[in-house]
Amino acid sequence: MTEEVQLSQLYRISPAWQDFYAGGLGGVAGILTGQPLDTIRIRIQQRNSQPGTIWSYCRATVQREGLTSLFKGAAYPVTTIAVQSAVVFQTYGLSCRYLANRSGTPADQPVSLSKVYLAGMVAGTVQTAIITPVDLLKIRMQVQHAVPGSSNYVGSLKQLRNVLAMEGVTGLYRGLGVTLIRDIPSHGVYFGIYEWTREYLEPGSRMRGSENPWALFAAGGLAGVLSWFSVYPLDVIKSRLQADPRSESPYRGWIHCAKESYREEGGVVFWRGLTATLSRAFIVNAALFAVYEYSLNMMRRA
Structure with missing residues (x-):
């Protein structure tokens, strides 16, 4: 083995860390493109919104x-999205490889x-532990x-100090239960739709990597739209629950929030802000997956 080959293997990034770095870069791209629409959707979702x-x-x-004002609260996701998105993609990649090994999936075949x-x-x-406090602080800024x-x-800093002073560390995790219920199935839909769509638009891309940026853009955008749509009523409940401190909130918990919101405004309340959310979801996730796959391909070729 030549010295050049030994050095290239020594400094080669492992698949797990490739997922981590590429996911982080993709997350940053997504946040920068979608924050204004995120602020609008949060405001539309709130009680007494016109x-x-x-x-x-x-x-x-x-x-x-x-x-x-359209970028209110952006500091929280911008400073954490690299880690959050990196953790999501690294966990996803590790889980796929683990499940493939357990089931004996051949190395030349994509995981089912x-x-x-x-x-x-x-x-x-896994990512819920990161996103819950970030979302809570961001929403308090946006409303x-x-x-x-x-x-x-x-x-941003005063908002964090206020939550810790009034509610303690546990206050940062108000809405954790409904966030879990929202994010567990939606991430399954998210990655499933993405993988199916990219393979449909560019056969063989799940194994060799994508060479068509438009296929990545479309697959990422569609994955974002359908994953959000699949759990959207839960997002409305979560946003309302997290908007106010526990002592000032009219809701005792997410189930009480759902019941009271329905009693006061009817079933339509659970779809408030859907257009803004789905528009943002397409833009953000198209950018996220395009940057993720591009970064991943660059690291694999290094």
């Missing part, structure tokens, strides 16, 4: 609070879609109507 379209909410928000679904559910379970930079505006 009827309106994405554009009417966007226009009113910018006129009242300035353009930067049923195992992809199971691996996605494992990834959704305030103070202009960023004004004296009564609560910034």
Whole structure:
């Protein structure tokens, strides 16, 4: 074995860490493209929100609070998304390889879609520990109507201090139960739809890697849309539950939140903000998977 080959093997990134790094880069790309629509969807989902379209909410928000208001709460996901997304993709990759080995799947065959679904559910379970406090802090930032930079505006660090002072560390995990119920099945759908769609659009890409960026874009966007749609009512409940401190919230828990929301507004309440959410989901996940696969291919060829 030549010295060059020995060195290339020494510095080669393992598959698990390839998933980690590529997932982190993909997550950052997703957040940067989708934050304004995320702010709009959170506001539409809340109690006492007025009827309106994405554009009417966007226009009113910018006129009242300035353009930067669309990025309220972005600091939390931006500073954590690399780790969160990296953990999701690393867990997914490890789970797929484990299930493939357990079932004796040949090395030249892709893992079955049923195992992809199971691996996605494992990834959704693991990432909940990260996403729950991040989502809670982000939502608290997004629902305030103070202009960023004004004296009564609560910034990122102050928001965190307020939650810890009023509710303790456990306050950061308000909504953990409904987040788990949302994220476990939705991540199975997410990865399953993605793998099926990319293979349909570009046969053989699950084994050799994708060479068609449009196939990745479409597969990632469709996966994001269908995974969100499959659990959307749970997201509305979660957003409402996390918007207020426990002492000020009208809801005792997520089941009480669901019952009260239905009693006050009917079944339509569980689909509030769906258009904004699905629009954002396509953009974010198309960017995420495109960057993820590109990064993965680059590391595999190194």
